[in-house]
Amino acid sequence: MNLTRDRVRSIGWAFVLTVCFALTMALTFRVNAEKSEVRLAERQIIAVKQQKLFLETEFLTRANQQQLSNLNEVEFGYAAPTSRQYIEGERQLASLGKPRGLNAPSPIRVASAADVAQPIGIQAMVSPLTGRAVAAEVPAKKDATASGDKIARNEDVRDRLARLDVREARTE
Numbered sequence: 063m064n065l066t067r068d069r070v071r072s073i074g075w076a077f078v079l080t081v082c083f084a085l086t087m088a089l090t091f092r093v094n095a096e097k098s099e100v101r102l103a104e105r106q107i108i109a110v111k112q113q114k115l116f117l118e119t120e121f122l123t124r125a126n127q128q129q130l131s132n133l134n135e136v137e138f139g140y141a142a143p144t145s146r147q148y149i150e151g152e153r154q155l156a157s158l159g160k161p162r163g164l165n166a167p168s169p170i171r172v173a174s175a176a177d178v179a180q181p182i183g184i185q186a187m188v189s190p191l192t193g194r195a196v197a198a199e200v201p202a203k204k205d206a207t208a209s210g211d212k213i214a215r216n217e218d219v220r221d222r223l224a225r226l227d228v229r230e231a232r233t234e
Contacts, residue, residue: 134140149155162169 149158
């Protein structure tokens with residue numbers, strides 16, 4: 063095999079270009095590694111700054127609470143709420159209200175649309191494909207009447223609470 067001078071020169075240039083390409087790739091990987099380390103350092107710096115800001119805020123908040131406590135003791139004398147300050151039920155809340163004036167509008171009443179005559183039961187789920195019930199059977203009559211009695215008792219209580227007790231209003 064006879065190599066001419068031009069052929070050797072071409073092979074030489076190809077080798078030089080391959081070496082330059084390999085060095086460029088190595089340099090690129092090294093630069094990317096350094097950039098990654100710089101980004102990691104920047105993230106750590108940001109995390110430390112956030113931690114510092116959090117600690118400063120907490121310190122100022124606690125110092126402010128102490129200042130507010132001292133100011134409260136000296137100036138205002140406020141106290142934390144106790145269990146005696148809360149009301150026990152609707153009647154106690156109603157007793158705090160003022161009596162209606164002469165020209166005051168009537169209070170707003172809320173109506174209930176439940177029908178006590180028909181007990182409320184669980185509706186059967188029907189398959190859209192077959193038209194038959196998928197879930198269990200509809201509850202028996204005696205279960206429905208037991209729940210109907212419970213509904214009736216709840217409505218009795220609701221009606222009693224909604225009524226204005228004239229005797230209590232006169233005694234006050």
